[in-house]
Amino acid sequence: xxxxxxxxxxxxxxxxxxxxxxxxxxxxxxxxxxxxxxxxxxxxxxxxxxxxxxxxxxxxxxxxxxxxxxxxxxxxxxxxxxxxxxxxxxxxxxxxxxxxxxxxxxxxxxxxxxxxxxxxxxxxxxxxxxxxxxxxxxxxxxxxxxxxxxxxxxxxxxxxxxxxxxxxxxxxxxxxxxxxxxxxxxxxxxxxxxxxxxxxxxxxxxxxxxxxxxxxxxxxxxxxxxxxxxxxxxxxxxxxxxxxxxxxxxxxxxxxxxxxxxxxxxxxxxxxxxxxxxxxxxxxxxxxxxxxxxxxxxxxxxxxxxxxxxxxxxxxxxxxxxxxxxxxxxxxxxxxxxxxxxxxxxxxxxxxxxxxxxxxxxxxxxxxxxxxxxxxxxxxxxxxxxxxxxxxxxxxxxxxxxxxxxxxxxxxx
RNA sequence: GUGGUCGUAGCUCAACGGUAGAGCCCCGGAUUGUGGUUCCGGACGUUGCGGGUUCAAAUCCCGUCGGCCACCCCA
Numbered sequence: 001x002x003x004x005x006x007x008x009x010x011x012x013x014x015x016x017x018x019x020x021x022x023x024x025x026x027x028x029x030x031x032x033x034x035x036x037x038x039x040x041x042x043x044x045x046x047x048x049x050x051x052x053x054x055x056x057x058x059x060x061x062x063x064x065x066x067x068x069x070x071x072x073x074x075x076x077x078x079x080x081x082x083x084x085x086x087x088x089x090x091x092x093x094x095x096x097x098x099x100x101x102x103x104x105x106x107x108x109x110x111x112x113x114x115x116x117x118x119x120x121x122x123x124x125x126x127x128x129x130x131x132x133x134x135x136x137x138x139x140x141x142x143x144x145x146x147x148x149x150x151x152x153x154x155x156x157x158x159x160x161x162x163x164x165x166x167x168x169x170x171x172x173x174x175x176x177x178x179x180x181x182x183x184x185x186x187x188x189x190x191x192x193x194x195x196x197x198x199x200x201x202x203x204x205x206x207x208x209x210x211x212x213x214x215x216x217x218x219x220x221x222x223x224x225x226x227x228x229x230x231x232x233x234x235x236x237x238x239x240x241x242x243x244x245x246x247x248x249x250x251x252x253x254x255x256x257x258x259x260x261x262x263x264x265x266x267x268x269x270x271x272x273x274x275x276x277x278x279x280x281x282x283x284x285x286x287x288x289x290x291x292x293x294x295x296x297x298x299x300x301x302x303x304x305x306x307x308x309x310x311x312x313x314x315x316x317x318x319x320x321x322x323x324x325x326x327x328x329x330x331x332x333x334x335x336x337x338x339x340x341x342x343x344x345x346x347x348x349x350x351x352x353x354x355x356x357x358x359x360x361x362x363x364x365x366x367x368x369x370x371x372x373x374x375x376x377x378x379x380x381x382x383x384x385x386x387x388x389x390x391x392x393x394x395x396x397x398x399x400x401x402x403x404x405x406x407x408x409x410x411x412x413x
Numbered sequence: 414g415u416g417g418u419c420g421u422a423g424c425u426c427a428a429c430g431g432u433a434g435a436g437c438c439c440c441g442g443a444u445u446g447u448g449g450u451u452c453c454g455g456a457c458g459u460u461g462c463g464g465g466u467u468c469a470a471a472u473c474c475c476g477u478c479g480g481c482c483a484c485c486c487c488a
Contacts, residue, residue: 002461002479057486057487057488058414058486059486059487109414112482120488249488250488251487251488270487332446332447333446362445363445363448366447367447367449368447368448370447371448378447378448380447382446389447391447393449398447
């Protein structure tokens with residue numbers, strides 16, 4: 001039987017890495033005062049239609065369930081989050097600061113950095129429309145990278161505000177209703193041929209030169225960013241961010257700030273993205289709840305590739321994934337197996353990771369097993385009983401301890 | 414969805430029309446209580462799957478399913 005395309009198995013080695021990733025993300029998000037939540041993996045397709053009314057994206061795991069419901073494996077978290085918040089908006093003190101780490105599904109052709117099932121950490125602040133909230137989110141996004149040893153030479157946050165382009169359209173007397181159509185032209189600016197872009201702009205009675213000139217606006221003269229940049233400066237993060245007016249994000253629901261995080265080595269590779277979506281909760285709740293919101297997500301696939309591709313982050317991984325401690329009990333005299341098992345129980349209760357051979361095995365073999373499971377100590381039980389021989393495997397040194405001192409000794413080491 | 418490229422032992426690969434091999438890993442042994450080195454031995458495959466050409470196919474051809482990559486798309 002084959003695995004479905006675009007899905008992954010997590011054997012212990014991969015799972016250990018996943019834990020490393022998630023544990024660090026979780027700890028950092030909590031350190032920012034965010035609390036964890038989750039929602040269903042399967043949602044009514046309706047939830048994704050509501051976002052903006054536009055036709056559904058094709059790349060959904062969509063099917064009709066046995067109760068004849070039109071359902072989707074969730075392709076992103078934000079609509080679910082909006083639904084959760086809209087339903088209980090009054091119960092939580094604002095701002096709501098929530099995060100989740102969970103799987104998502106997209107029916108795409110798997111390729112570099114893109115699978116059909118992937119994980120994301122999603123972090124959102126709801127009920128605060130200030131630059132302080134925007135900056136806090138960007139600060140958290142940066143912290144979620146730095147915790148793995150990534151520095152400002154490894155990644156870069158590109159930020160923009162869609163309102164700038166809205167104002168640009170108004171200034172040129174173009175209908176604001178066509179903003180998202182216009183933004184998709186901007187989004188493609190770098191990839192598309194000049195003639196194509198110029199042709200598209202013509203329907204807005206705009207020329208490429210005007211757009212180019214606006215793109216080149218020096219950061220100091222871009223309105224509305226001074227507060228955000230001041231906030232980022234207070235956090236000491238100015239080296240991580242860069243204003244980039246070409247960043248507009250593909251989703252229609254973004255209303256103000258938008259940002260993306262890029263791998264500096266391969267600048268085309270996007271590690272994370274997010275922005276402000278002040279109308280989405282109102283849309284999802286059909287006007288019942290109206291709260292400003294902003295958030296971002298980091299995907300695990302590209303992020304993992306980056307962490308495993310850099311020497312300095314790779315070293316951290318190797319260090320973190322080593323078996324931290326543990327004792328392997330070598331039963332040198334099978335008559336002592338009952339005592340060995342009792343000792344194992346005692347040690348385990350005191351928090352030591354303990355392993356031993358379930359079957360009678362030659363001593364040499366047991367030492368080999370101790371090595372392969374990565375134990376720090378081998379504890380030999382045999383003729384010395386009630387004393388034991390404790391060997392520090394890496395140093396090949398050993399000493400004799402009484403069995404009662406063992407817990408203390410292993411606890412300290 | 415379109416195109417390119419690759420599928421051989423658990424892993425990395427060789428053999429490129431003539432009996433499928435190596436290294437690593439795994440298991441066992443080298444006088445019965447000390448491991449990561451060494452030596453010896455062992456297990457291991459319908460060559461992704463299905464069809465075709467041929468006296469003979471891992472090898473050539475067609476299809477199909479997967480992996481990787483690019484385009485499209487990107488929440």
